[in-house]
Amino acid sequence: MLRLVIQRLLALIPLLFIVSVLTFSFTSLLPADPADLIVGEQGTPEQYAAVRERLGLNQPIVTRYLRWVDRAAHGDLGTSFFNSVKVTDALMQRLPITASLTAVSALIAIIVGLAAGILAALRPRSLIDRFATLGATFGQAVPNFWFGLLLAAIFAVGLRWFPATGFTPITQSPWDWLRSVTLPALALGLASSAAIARQVRSSMVGVLQQDYIRAARAQGLSRRRVVFKHALKNALVPVVAVLSFQITVLLGGALIVEQVFAINGLGTLAITAVRRQDIPMIQGLVLVMVGLVVIVQLATDLIYGYLNPKARPS
Amino acid sequence: MSVQSETPRRAASPAPRARRGSFYAVTVPSITVLLILVVLALGAGWINPYDPLKQDLIHALQGPSAQHWLGTDDLGRDVLSRLIVGCRIALIAAAEATSIAILLGVPLGLYIGYRGGWWDWVVMRIVEAVMSIPGIMVAIVIIAILGPGLHRAMVALGILFSTSFLRLARGVVLTEREEVYVRSARVVGASDGRILMRHIFPNIAPPLIVQTTLTVGAVLLAEAGLSFIGLGVQPPDASWGTMLNTAASYMELDWFLAIPPGIAIVLTVLSINLLGDTLRDTIGRGITVAVNPAVPVARFDASPEGNREIGSEPSPRRDDDVLRVEGLQVVVSTADGEVPVVTDLSFGVARGETLGLVGESGSGKTITSLAVLGLIGAAGRSTHGAITLNGTELRGVEQKRMEAIRGNEVAMVFQDPATSLNPAFTVGDQIAEVLRTKKGLSRQDAWARAVGLIDRVGIPRSAERAKAYPHELSGGMAQRIAIARALSCNPSLLIADEPTTALDVTVQQEILDLFRDLQEEFGMAILFVTHDLAVAADVCDRIAVMYAGQIVEIAPVDDLFARPLHPYTAGLLSASPHGAGRNPPLPTIRGSVPRPGAWLLGCRFSDRCAYKRPQCEMRVPLTRAARRMVRCARATELNLRAGK
Numbered sequence: 001m002l003r004l005v006i007q008r009l010l011a012l013i014p015l016l017f018i019v020s021v022l023t024f025s026f027t028s029l030l031p032a033d034p035a036d037l038i039v040g041e042q043g044t045p046e047q048y049a050a051v052r053e054r055l056g057l058n059q060p061i062v063t064r065y066l067r068w069v070d071r072a073a074h075g076d077l078g079t080s081f082f083n084s085v086k087v088t089d090a091l092m093q094r095l096p097i098t099a100s101l102t103a104v105s106a107l108i109a110i111i112v113g114l115a116a117g118i119l120a121a122l123r124p125r126s127l128i129d130r131f132a133t134l135g136a137t138f139g140q141a142v143p144n145f146w147f148g149l150l151l152a153a154i155f156a157v158g159l160r161w162f163p164a165t166g167f168t169p170i171t172q173s174p175w176d177w178l179r180s181v182t183l184p185a186l187a188l189g190l191a192s193s194a195a196i197a198r199q200v201r202s203s204m205v206g207v208l209q210q211d212y213i214r215a216a217r218a219q220g221l222s223r224r225r226v227v228f229k230h231a232l233k234n235a236l237v238p239v240v241a242v243l244s245f246q247i248t249v250l251l252g253g254a255l256i257v258e259q260v261f262a263i264n265g266l267g268t269l270a271i272t273a274v275r276r277q278d279i280p281m282i283q284g285l286v287l288v289m290v291g292l293v294v295i296v297q298l299a300t301d302l303i304y305g306y307l308n309p310k311a312r313p314s
Numbered sequence: 315m316s317v318q319s320e321t322p323r324r325a326a327s328p329a330p331r332a333r334r335g336s337f338y339a340v341t342v343p344s345i346t347v348l349l350i351l352v353v354l355a356l357g358a359g360w361i362n363p364y365d366p367l368k369q370d371l372i373h374a375l376q377g378p379s380a381q382h383w384l385g386t387d388d389l390g391r392d393v394l395s396r397l398i399v400g401c402r403i404a405l406i407a408a409a410e411a412t413s414i415a416i417l418l419g420v421p422l423g424l425y426i427g428y429r430g431g432w433w434d435w436v437v438m439r440i441v442e443a444v445m446s447i448p449g450i451m452v453a454i455v456i457i458a459i460l461g462p463g464l465h466r467a468m469v470a471l472g473i474l475f476s477t478s479f480l481r482l483a484r485g486v487v488l489t490e491r492e493e494v495y496v497r498s499a500r501v502v503g504a505s506d507g508r509i510l511m512r513h514i515f516p517n518i519a520p521p522l523i524v525q526t527t528l529t530v531g532a533v534l535l536a537e538a539g540l541s542f543i544g545l546g547v548q549p550p551d552a553s554w555g556t557m558l559n560t561a562a563s564y565m566e567l568d569w570f571l572a573i574p575p576g577i578a579i580v581l582t583v584l585s586i587n588l589l590g591d592t593l594r595d596t597i598g599r600g601i602t603v604a605v606n607p608a609v610p611v612a613r614f615d616a617s618p619e620g621n622r623e624i625g626s627e628p629s630p631r632r633d634d635d636v637l638r639v640e641g642l643q644v645v646v647s648t649a650d651g652e653v654p655v656v657t658d659l660s661f662g663v664a665r666g667e668t669l670g671l672v673g674e675s676g677s678g679k680t681i682t683s684l685a686v687l688g689l690i691g692a693a694g695r696s697t698h699g700a701i702t703l704n705g706t707e708l709r710g711v712e713q714k715r716m717e718a719i720r721g722n723e724v725a726m727v728f729q730d731p732a733t734s735l736n737p738a739f740t741v742g743d744q745i746a747e748v749l750r751t752k753k754g755l756s757r758q759d760a761w762a763r764a765v766g767l768i769d770r771v772g773i774p775r776s777a778e779r780a781k782a783y784p785h786e787l788s789g790g791m792a793q794r795i796a797i798a799r800a801l802s803c804n805p806s807l808l809i810a811d812e813p814t815t816a817l818d819v820t821v822q823q824e825i826l827d828l829f830r831d832l833q834e835e836f837g838m839a840i841l842f843v844t845h846d847l848a849v850a851a852d853v854c855d856r857i858a859v860m861y862a863g864q865i866v867e868i869a870p871v872d873d874l875f876a877r878p879l880h881p882y883t884a885g886l887l888s889a890s891p892h893g894a895g896r897n898p899p900l901p902t903i904r905g906s907v908p909r910p911g912a913w914l915l916g917c918r919f920s921d922r923c924a925y926k927r928p929q930c931e932m933r934v935p936l937t938r939a940a941r942r943m944v945r946c947a948r949a950t951e952l953n954l955r956a957g958k
Binding site for chain 1: 569
């Protein structure tokens, strides 16, 4: 397993390199001159030159890139162009919010998706099977933020079971955290759960027809044991393969759903940064996103290796 | 914000007949919705009851009424009019972003796929990097460069979604590039551009159409999302996304504002997606509805009398019979109703005896062995007869009891060890699990016993091999493991279904020897299913020849080989003493084994038989002749030899 971890980590190096180059060069393409933005219309040419010097804008782009990477490696992503807020601080403040929202929605998607998928596979064409199919079809067509609005209208505004807006950190009050995260996580997770259920169902149906399932039954193992141990471990292999993609989708969805519930996460930060063309902030945001995706990929790779012995390096 | 990949989502496709019905049930409403959308978008100026931008603050936030069918928004603007203008925005958005995605992705994908090499590598790494970031974030970064607004946001989405077209085009080129006709065009000297246009592009068209519909759906959702967060369409212009943005702010005052734009998005995207699904299915397999070719099906009498009428003599009872099967009939359900696959089947296997069940595929051998285990599956069931194992009737025994019997009293070795061992667990674990659950052994004891068994079936370094996964073992070794698992609870009957067929010829003999050794040691009865008479001759004491779901002859091996009583047996013997392929048509017998459901009423072999007489058109019972039994109306008069 350790060898798998190392192998996966090494495979990440080119990805991180390309993403950092892309991020840096793309944001250098921004039409706005950051020095111009900072100095403003009242600034003198001397002030303008000083700001350019301070930001290192007069140096060649490769030097700027290397300096940026060097600082980023030390946890310094620069300072926002618009206030003296450190990018790292701003990101670290918002990261737990978006990360916990994504994590809870992923949990909902996986648990509901697994349960529904297995049941649908065991009883094809049953009510739950049709429901999962219908849910997957609609999940692909219903915008998650609209679903969030509906949930908020019913359960927050109407029934007042949950707060309509805001986010409580888990460290402050676990109960309030759960209440504040439930609706947005449902809005995000349910569509994915239907997609996962479809995946689980089709791979489970395939696995249940395999010889080794019949062989296990012929050996007198109980149906429950064969389904939940022998079949499930194999059926999850293709599911896990697409899980990191699903979670990436959830992460992107979280940026928008945050706006429905007025949650001050990375999404809000990103929208403000884009409107102000706050380059260091955008660079930092992309890196954090990639970091999250990389962690998810690593985790799913390891689960994949556990489930599928053939994928382990020997 | 994702485009589904181009893989079929349906695991089991519905029956062909149902498909045409659902084809129209899906396409007609979908196309209707999309047509309405286009009409509204084009005719927005004329159809609109009000100016979508005209404010009327006195009548703000009013619910549906006769004047305003869908009410008014926070500035008193007519919701219906804004919704209709939104159709136009949606259409523009979808057209812009999708065209950009195609125009950017397809040529680039074709080019790098065709050229390969360095360019291909670099572009693909960049595509991978972009795809590892959530799509909405990529769009946000591009919008940061271009600035917000509908058209700029659509350029951003176009760039984002071009990655899926790029991968699609590249994938098609990579497969087509090496096709013979492309290579020969190159040899003839056709230019690269010509080859791409003439030979490769036509192959991209079908998946391209499907990918386009999927992308349109995704673009519509993404546009709504971007406008919702204020980076797409800018107020006061109306799009479904900005309307939802307004609705979000006034949720507590007027929740109805969220309903019309939301339903518009869902209906549109749903129609596009369903159409895309249908297109994919249609392009994938063609919409022609397959009709089963008409076959002359013998009327089959499913009543108990139908079986008894045959009047087969019971197979002789022996005191040491472990398994007795009498008058067994198995049916499976098909589209045309239940079809018998095994009828009037009777045999016995005694302690220490090996009975070979020999026949070509489709003769019902495997279904017979599964019937003994009660594992025919949901599609089939046994309708008549008795299966007695160690004096216990197995037909109709309850599930729990049957689970206890399996493994303990009867176990099975399957044809292909590569598929009959679970790939996700170590082989030792799979044996130990049986011992733990069936015999209640502790973890350590079960593991120690498993290692012992692995050693017993002739695998060296058993303690180490027990920790291996099936794919790490050779076929022969994996089959030894399967045998060890089957024997772990010391069953009195072992069913082996073509246990050597999937193995190398050199390994086959070793496995056959192993069966003989183990039988000597454990004394179990073996039911050995095979299509290969030579293999059967090697390990079996007696052989039952099956044809079209019936036993046509049972005899001790020596008698059978010396003097077959049934013309089919004679044909088998002369066909291939050392079974060449899996199922070569028998050279000495014309025709092939009839499918279940297409059996003749009388002797099922009669249409291929050289000795056919009028009496062969009557049902033929299995009759006893000395130490053997045969199902042939002329058995006593014919004097057959192997090879006629």
